[in-house]
Every structure is written in C-alpha cells, then in structure tokens.
Amino acid sequence: MKLARFLISREGFISVICYTVTAVFSFLSFSPINLPFFIWVAPFGLFVIEKRNRGQWKKLIYHGFGFAILFYLVSFHWIYHMTTVFGGFEWYLAVPIFMGSAILLNFKFPVYLLLFSFLATRVRRFFPLIASFAILFAEFFTPQVFPWYFGNVVAENQILAQNAEYLSAYGLSAFLFFVSYFLFYLRKPKQVFGLVRSFLPKHKTITQKVLIGSVSFVLVLVAFFGNGYYLFQKWENVKPIAERDILIIQPNAPLEFRDGRNPAEEIRNLMTRIDRMVETELKDNPADLVVLPESGVPFFTTHDSEVTRAIRIYWHQFESLMAIISLRHGTNLFYNELDADIPADKQSSRIIRNDIRTYNSSVLMNANGERRNSYQKVFLLIFGEYMPFEWMYALSGQTGQFAAGTKLDLIPYYERRKTQTTVKKDLHWEDTFSMSPSSVREHYKGNQIEVKKIGSFLPLICYEVIISEFVRKFQGDPDFIVNVTNDKWYGNSVESYQHHTLGRLRSIEFRKWMVRSTNSGTSVFTDHLGRNIDNEFTPIESTATIRKKVSVIPGEMTFYRLYGNLLSYLFMGIVGIVFLIYVKRNP
Structure with a gap:
C-alpha cells in the first residue's frame, strides 16, 4: 500500500519520470537503435533524484533499486526470456528471478546515489568530478551477471571509443558523467545566460569557481577527443602483416x-x-x-x-x-x-x-x-x-x-x-x-x-x-x-x-x-x-x-593489456585523496 501511495503522489510521479529518463535514454543510445545524443542526458534522472533526496540515505537506497528495476525492464527485458527458455523456469518462477536479479545485480545505482550524496554533503563543490568518481566506483565494485557500463554506449562515438585502449569502458563512463553533470548544471536558460555573461568584457571579473569549472570542462573534452583522434589516426594507418x-x-x-x-x-x-x-x-x-x-x-x-x-x-x-x-x-x-x-x-x-x-x-x-x-x-x-x-x-x-x-x-x-x-x-x-x-x-x-x-x-x-x-x-x-x-x-x-x-x-x-x-x-x-x-x-x-x-x-602490447585498469584506480585514488584533504581544510 505504501508503494501504491508513493507512486500516485507528486514525488512518486517525478521519481518514475527520472527512472524513465535514465532507462529509456540509455536504451535509445544503445545498439541497435544507436541515437548517441541521448546518452549525454541519460544520467539526468540520477542527478535529479540525488539532488532532491540528498542526505536521505534510506530514500536513496530505495530510489537506486527503482532505477535498477526500470532499467532492467527497458534495456534488459530479454533476461526474462532467457530465464524461461534457457533456464526452463515457469513464469511464476521467472518473474521473481528477473526482479531479484535486477535488484541484486544492479547495486551500481544505489551505490552511485549514496556515494554521490555522501561526497556532495561534505565536499559541497566539484560536482562533475564527484559524479565521475561515484560512477567509476559504483561500476568497479558492484556485482553484475552481465557486466554493462555506460561507457560502452559512449563508445558508439568512434573517436571517443579509441580511449578504451587505455581506460576500457570504465574510463568512458567516468568521462560521460563528468560531461553530463556540466550539461545538467546548464539545464536552465538562466544558468546558461549567467555563464555567458560572466565572460563578457562589461561584466564583473570571472569568479574562480566559474573559471575553474569552465577550464576543467574544456581540458577534459580536449583530452578525450584529442587522444581519441590521435589513436584513431595512428591505428588506421597501421599496415597489416x-x-x-x-x-x-x-x-x-x-x-x-x-x-x-x-x-x-x-x-x-x-x-x-x-x-x-x-x-x-x-x-x-x-x-x-x-x-x-x-x-x-x-x-x-x-x-x-x-x-x-x-x-x-x-x-x-x-x-x-x-x-x-x-x-x-x-x-x-x-x-x-x-x-x-x-x-x-x-x-x-x-x-x-x-x-x-x-x-x-x-x-x-x-x-x-x-x-x-x-x-x-x-x-x-x-x-x-x-x-x-x-x-x-x-x-x-x-x-x-x-x-x-x-x-x-x-x-x-x-x-x-x-x-x-x-x-x-x-x-x-x-x-x-x-x-x-x-x-x-x-x-x-x-x-x-x-x-x-x-x-x-x-x-x-x-x-x-x-x-x-x-x-x-x-x-x-x-x-x-x-x-x-x-x-x-x-x-x-x-x-x-x-x-x-x-x-x-x-x-x-x-x-x-x-x-x-x-x-x-x-x-x-x-x-x-x-x-x-x-x-x-x-x-x-x-x-x-x-x-x-x-x-x-x-x-x-597495448596499455590496457599491460596495465589493465591502472589509470582508473589512480583516478579514484587521487580524487579520493583530494576530496579528503579539501574536507579537512574546509570543515
């Protein structure tokens, strides 16, 4: 009954919309539909839920599993087919197995929301970096039967995909959430106009926050697209033996x-x-x-x-x-x-x-x-x-x-x-x-x-x-x-x-x-x-x-074959230390 009352409430309606945005937009970006634009806004549903429930740990857990279930229903609905045909289960057993696997094997969503909220309440800034760190941690350290990562969808872009030689899909997931949170910040026209005005000559001096954020955003884009383009050119010109x-x-x-x-x-x-x-x-x-x-x-x-x-x-x-x-x-x-x-x-x-x-x-x-x-x-x-x-x-x-x-x-x-x-x-x-x-x-x-x-x-x-x-x-x-x-x-x-x-x-x-x-x-x-x-x-x-x-x-021997996920671990380690130092200096 509590679930039914929640779903018909305003909060429940907004929550379901958020689940749907992340699930459907990810699905539309995925093969075989391949509409890659949607992947850059797919995380918005997660961002909205976290912001509306920041610090409310129990609610974030529930919402995390809400994302997991709807994501499975939209993108991995064929698992039910596998359970009935491959596993040979009757429908009354296949349904709970499907729902259970959606929850137990998609801890990445509640883990992401909890970690993001925890860091947001303590660091209180660097949100794109927090989003990037949180998704990388969640994809690394949660169990999955069918390992899927947001970075696999980002790799539908041929240039960005080349970064997998160093980062695999994990690094592309981190890049996606970094960029996506910037876009999420600019979702309102007022924020876009404010950012543009801050760079105009007649306006007051650019604040340190705006400058750091803008420069970081540009540097990350240049790094991923630049390295991807370089690797694409390098390997396209390799002659087979x-x-x-x-x-x-x-x-x-x-x-x-x-x-x-x-x-x-x-x-x-x-x-x-x-x-x-x-x-x-x-x-x-x-x-x-x-x-x-x-x-x-x-x-x-x-x-x-x-x-x-x-x-x-x-x-x-x-x-x-x-x-x-x-x-x-x-x-x-x-x-x-x-x-x-x-x-x-x-x-x-x-x-x-x-x-x-x-x-x-x-x-x-x-x-x-x-x-x-x-x-x-x-x-x-x-x-x-x-x-x-x-x-x-x-x-x-x-x-x-x-x-x-x-x-x-x-x-x-x-x-x-x-x-x-x-x-x-x-x-x-x-x-x-x-x-x-x-x-x-x-x-x-x-x-x-x-x-x-x-x-x-x-x-x-x-x-x-x-x-x-x-x-x-x-x-x-x-x-x-x-x-x-x-x-x-x-x-x-x-x-x-x-x-x-x-x-x-x-x-x-x-x-x-x-x-x-x-x-x-x-x-x-x-x-x-x-x-x-x-x-x-x-x-x-x-x-x-x-x-x-x-x-x-x-x-x-490519970098990934030699060192595996070394760069992703270094990123999480360095960012974690930076966050710790920042929190201690700014209690």
Whole structure:
C-alpha cells in the first residue's frame, strides 16, 4: 500500500519520470537503435533524484533499486526470456528471478546515489568530478551477471571509443558523467545566460569557481577527443602483416525439442544444412578458417574417449562431418562441442557419473581433418550453465551442470591446402551414415598436407567477451579474436546487438580484429578500431553466412593489456585523496 501511495503522489510521479529518463535514454543510445545524443542526458534522472533526496540515505537506497528495476525492464527485458527458455523456469518462477536479479545485480545505482550524496554533503563543490568518481566506483565494485557500463554506449562515438585502449569502458563512463553533470548544471536558460555573461568584457571579473569549472570542462573534452583522434589516426594507418579469409556459418540450430519436434530429424536437417552452406561458399573459393558458433551442433562432441562414450555424447557422425568439411576444402574448422573428463584424483577402473565434469568447449580441426587444440569455457552463465545453489537444479530441467575450464591458451591454426583435391568423389553428410571418421580420413588421404602453423587466435565463448579483466589474462599475441555464441535463447530481441556492443571494445583494447559467430544472429566482423566491417550484420533467427578478409595487425602490447585498469584506480585514488584533504581544510 505504501508503494501504491508513493507512486500516485507528486514525488512518486517525478521519481518514475527520472527512472524513465535514465532507462529509456540509455536504451535509445544503445545498439541497435544507436541515437548517441541521448546518452549525454541519460544520467539526468540520477542527478535529479540525488539532488532532491540528498542526505536521505534510506530514500536513496530505495530510489537506486527503482532505477535498477526500470532499467532492467527497458534495456534488459530479454533476461526474462532467457530465464524461461534457457533456464526452463515457469513464469511464476521467472518473474521473481528477473526482479531479484535486477535488484541484486544492479547495486551500481544505489551505490552511485549514496556515494554521490555522501561526497556532495561534505565536499559541497566539484560536482562533475564527484559524479565521475561515484560512477567509476559504483561500476568497479558492484556485482553484475552481465557486466554493462555506460561507457560502452559512449563508445558508439568512434573517436571517443579509441580511449578504451587505455581506460576500457570504465574510463568512458567516468568521462560521460563528468560531461553530463556540466550539461545538467546548464539545464536552465538562466544558468546558461549567467555563464555567458560572466565572460563578457562589461561584466564583473570571472569568479574562480566559474573559471575553474569552465577550464576543467574544456581540458577534459580536449583530452578525450584529442587522444581519441590521435589513436584513431595512428591505428588506421597501421599496415597489416597478413590477411586471413574467414567464413562464418550461422546454422540456426535448434535449442531444444519441448515443442514435439523429432530430435533425430532436426539434427539430420541441421547437419545437412551446415554441409551445404559450407560447400556453397567454399567449393570454388577456399578460405583459411571456417567458424561455427556456440551450439552450432548441440548436444554432442567429437572427442572420442571412454568418458564421452560412457555418457553418450560422442557421436561418430559429428566427427565424420567435421573431418569431411576440413578435408574436402583443405581448411581450418573451428566449432563448438561438449566435452567431458574425470579429475585425476578420482580416476579409477570404473567410471562414476558423479565424478564426470562436462565442459562447454570449442575445438579446431586442421586441413588434414585432425582434431587439435580446444578451449573450455571459463566463465559460465548463471541459470543456463550452472545454478548458484544445488537445490535450484530441481526447478529447471533445462539448466546444464557445466564445469569451468582452467586454461587460457590461444588456439593455433594452420596453413590451408592450396592444391586441388585429388579425390574423384567428394564426401557429404549422407556418407557419414556408412563411413567412420577414420574412413573419411583414409578417403582423403591424397589431400594430406604438411602441418604448418601460421598463427593463433584468442577464443572466447558467449559472454566471456564482455569481461575485459578476464580477456586480458590470455597470454601471447593473437592474430585476431574469435567469439562464438548462441544468442538464440533470447529470441528476436535486441540482446544480440547489445551483447556485441558490450564486447566490441575488446577489439580496441587488443587492437585486433574480432570474428563474432552466432548460432541465429547476429554475426559480424569488427576491426581493430572497433568498426563493424561494412556495417554488415547477419539477420536474427535465420541461417546465414558472412565472409571477410581479416587483417592481422602487428603485435603490440597495448596499455590496457599491460596495465589493465591502472589509470582508473589512480583516478579514484587521487580524487579520493583530494576530496579528503579539501574536507579537512574546509570543515
């Protein structure tokens, strides 16, 4: 009842308007709508609420969660879809899960309001700097399942985005709130006229406050736009040391079969589709690498072991088709699969199911049809690949129980076959019914070439790409980044575009191209400047192919790869000390 009375009151109406301004304007700035002007005024809702409730800590907490819930409803409404489809929860469980995640995983809003208000009541000036400091602190030190930052939206500006090489999305968030608070201060015509008049010759001498504020604002703008322009010019003129022809296959594989479809028939159709899509693209025009997405062929593995046979995930026809594709076209093939093993300390003569660990894995097969290096996903997706509590698995039959990988190794890839095939008859999916993987390799024995490594790439599965601190832990110098994902769980929503927007900055942080391969859209190539090549995205919920020549940018350890968030930590430390000194001198 208290909530209802609040919502129909004048204060409640103004509060909801503020929540809506921040949520809707952020959403309009976000991909795929991309109206970047709105992001500069999106924080106004937060500024108004803080100013109206300054020092009222309990109210600020409530308002913070109000922002969190409405922001989720507007920008991340697809999480509900994920909970019902990916997690398999009924709506009466999905709704509280959605609301709970909106609150528990968006502490950034109440933390921001509390910290801003605390500093405002004690420092009582430097408000743009306080706003910048508070959002940086809130984004750093609050938990999130899908790490998103206001800076990711700022990066839609191509020049400003280049600053991510030093600051990642965090620094761009701080820049946004610094600039936005200046605009918020000038929201009334009287304040704008007052600022202009203070600089006119006939007016009284400019006050120190106006001078410091104006100069600071100009210096920050010059620093970010100037550095962004310099970095843009620098990296645009870098000549690649090689080019790799890469083909993405988007097969639109099924997720599950609760709608009554015949699983065997659907999988056969999928394998036929993948086979034909690859042949159509590569029959007369070979490529260096073919990339299949996460769950491009669901439920199975090509890793033939005692464990995978025991739990019936190894499928010889899957391995045969992967070998056919790589051998037929003499190319590297990177695909996703399940994998399984047993910890060394639990191995015995008898396989016990409870000891088996299952992985979300991606593996490379070379031009000789040989299964080479694989990568097991490290960061697992809550409600899809694991549950936070054991008892929750009983609520959802759809959620997997995956183990996290432990290695952060690059995936080597090899020289493709450059000679014509020597076989008289090429094999296809239909041949896998009668031919084993070894028979397939024997059939293409004449196509065998010398295995020669020509480079390596950085593999990322699903939302690992949006975690900057994690991605920089990979060692070595990759030629490019490959992100395979399955966004089909989220339906025909904006999630796939948002997912890419959040991960796109890894291209700038590494100064490497990114190959994004999705099961049902949207797939895209992004260069080392964060530009989507030809602005070409594959359509959602459809089969498609997309092919580009990926430039291999000369290896260079960028500032962010070397030092991570050092500059952001220095900013928070220095500003915190300055605030402390100022408060002590001006009690």
